[in-house]
Amino acid sequence: METLERILAQHPFFKDLGGEYLQLVTGCASNVRFEADQVIFREGEEANQFYLLREGRVALQLFSPERGPLTIETLSEGDILGWSWLIPPYNWHFTAKSLDLTRAIALDGKCLRRKCEEDHNLGYELLKQFASVIEQRLESTRLQLLDLYGVRS
């Protein structure tokens, strides 16, 4: 049977994390499952988790009274969902909704924050990984904003 520690070790996000830290992180992890169209978290709610998506797709959405729910980005297998647990005041900035049946590993943010405070090396390793995810998302967002496929005037 696949243990959580092995699943985490094989995930690109944790692959560079040492065995000792992996054990610490595994202590904050659990398997979760979301049905299609289930809300995983809502904008404004307290952010105390992040997810490693293993299967399925998730839409990150904002609600506009004029236009309804707007999907900003979709995430799928292998992606990280959520970093608001890491940054005060720990509230979600978007709503996440599963588009298909979605399986993920949930990481308890409170548990991780406490462990990171106790061991700053773990905190630094985790921050390095998240910085890379945030950099990729920022680059993608910038490209999206360029509206590259629109007609040049």
Add this chain to the structure above:
Amino acid sequence: MVPRPYVIKRIRKDTADTFTLELSPKDSRSRFTFAPGQFNMIYVYGVGEVPISICGDPASPTLVHTTRAVGNVTKAMAKLRRGDLVGIRGPFGTSWPVEQARTRDVVVVAGGIGLPPLRPALYHILAHREAYGKLVLLYGARTPDDILFREELENWRARFDLEVFVAVDRGTSEWRGNVGVVTTLIMKAGFDPTNTIAMIVGPEVMMRFTALELLKRGVKPEAIYLSMERNMKCGIGLCGHCQFGPVFTCKDGPVFRYDQIKDLLVKWEI
């Protein structure tokens, strides 16, 4: 080269600003042959001439062009009707490395109106499917309404020997597909980066970032090809309008190997 007259057999509106022409030579004895990736100069009589990639099946006798009505000539072209004539010069330029890609995985990345120039390569590979490894098509469009060849994409997606990913930059409330830039799809696709040939067409910025993602994934620079679009006029490297550093896009391109032009891509001055 004198343009040869071709008859419009069919004209199809693909999206709000994109259309497809199906053409046959007026002199039906001559058959048009081309290599995937090449382009024609299409002359709208009395208006002007524009370079447009060939987007049909290289094995078919019908010449197919898909383009966007964006300038004077293409706007006039969009108003033509079945039975009207256009002038054709071509085919011109270099082609996709479909022979070199044999036995290897092939990753095709298209952005926006970049899908039509890649379609002949896809047709060729699908017609000789057993000769290639995995085949992946990654396509990014602006919105769901801007997706080209939707029916064909759905048919391709249903095949077991072709992986198709589509993403739009801006979703709608009805859209349940992927939202995000096409570059994010590269990490999701199943292919062996050490044994892959990649072919990219789209806006230059998109191609640059796509190439960077492919490199990050482990694809070699010399295995990445992209099709450049510059101000092509004569089609034979004579007039100099399409000069791109030391090369002419119409004659030395439009298909270039990434490692041969990567330094030019980031030069603002050319």
